[in-house]
Amino acid sequence: MTITIALPSKGRMKDDASTLFERAGMRIIAVGNDRSYRGRVEDWDDVEIAFLSASEISRELGNGTIDFGVTGEDLVREGLAEADKRVEFCARLGFGRADVVVAVPEIWLDVDTMADLGDVAADFRARHGRRLTIATKYWRLTQQFFSSQHGIQLYRIVESLGATEGAPASGSADIIVDITSTGSTLGANHLRVLNDGVILRSEACLVRARNESHAGEPSVARIIEAVRSAL
Numbered sequence: 001m002t003i004t005i006a007l008p009s010k011g012r013m014k015d016d017a018s019t020l021f022e023r024a025g026m027r028i029i030a031v032g033n034d035r036s037y038r039g040r041v042e043d044w045d046d047v048e049i050a051f052l053s054a055s056e057i058s059r060e061l062g063n064g065t066i067d068f069g070v071t072g073e074d075l076v077r078e079g080l081a082e083a084d085k086r087v088e089f090c091a092r093l094g095f096g097r098a099d100v101v102v103a104v105p106e107i108w109l110d111v112d113t114m115a116d117l118g119d120v121a122a123d124f125r126a127r128h129g130r131r132l133t134i135a136t137k138y139w140r141l142t143q144q145f146f147s148s149q150h151g152i153q154l155y156r157i158v159e160s161l162g163a164t165e166g167a168p169a170s171g172s173a174d175i176i177v178d179i180t181s182t183g184s185t186l187g188a189n190h191l192r193v194l195n196d197g198v199i200l201r202s203e204a205c206l207v208r209a210r211n212e213s214h215a216g217e218p219s220v221a222r223i224i225e226a227v228r229s230a231l
């Protein structure tokens with residue numbers, strides 16, 4: 001069978017992903033012209049490459065329309081319910097690192113932990129006449145972390161598709177859940193990560209859709225082996 005591997009077509013993971021594949025002995029050749037979104041791997045005739053954005057890759061893994069993808073763990077866990085049942089994380093690739101975190105305004109001096117935040121959330125309506133609001137694009141991860149892991153139910157998520165760190169200062173939310181790598185954007189916006197507020201330490205991963213057709217397919221094992229050997 002032909003195995004389709006999706007690699008980032010743009011963005012911060014694109015170059016690292018193609019360098020890794022090269023090191024794994026899988027040299028990628030564009031099919032058609034330079035702007036083509038398909039490729040193949042030199043001397044691997046049963047492999048096809050699709051170039052997609054990192055977030056599309058997580059969606060297509062969920063649909064099972066690609067066999068493997070290189071994308072961020074955060075995008076997979078946010079995009080797919082019960083991700084581990086639908087995909088296998090075959091290798092952590094050591095680039096695209098970012099933490100998904102809960103951050104509060106620096107001036108919330110008494111709030112250091114999720115338990116403290118739970119107390120704030122419980123009092124919020126009495127004090128302010130509304131629920132605590134959280135700006136994020138990570139709905140699923142936020143709900144799992146707050147409700148299932150920490151038993152905090154009294155909050156409202158405000159969807160944020162950009163400049164999330166600005167939400168507390170602009171008044172559109174009280175706190176945020178977002179990714180951070182150096183921490184400089186949080187600092188510039190006077191926000192602080194709670195001591196136990198790291199929801200996920202994400203990085204780029206080689207992810208396999210759990211397709212039944214993979215059972216006993218030699219090229220599936222060969223691809224995983226090749227990528228792991230390059231780490």
Ligand SMILES: Nc1ncnc2c1ncn2[C@@H]1O[C@H](COP(=O)(O)OP(=O)(O)OP(=O)(O)O)[C@@H](O)[C@H]1O
Pocket residue numbers: 010011012013053054055056071072073074075096097098179180181182202
């Ligand atoms: N500083 C960072 N900021 C944002 N994402 C980062 C950062 N460092 C690593 N990443 C990771 O990069 C991935 C997002 O990459 P990118 O922005 O290229 O993807 P995308 O969401 O498909 O792009 P777009 O939003 O342009 O469609 C996520 O997995 C994220 O965790």
Ligand SMILES: O=P(O)(O)OC[C@H]1O[C@H](OP(=O)(O)OP(=O)(O)O)[C@H](O)[C@@H]1O
Pocket residue numbers: 162163165178179180181182183184185186
């Ligand atoms: O901890 P730091 O190193 O400051 O990085 C974190 C920031 O980087 C990303 O934004 P970016 O401006 O790269 O663009 P994006 O939101 O479009 O991904 C991300 O959304 C955070 O805002």
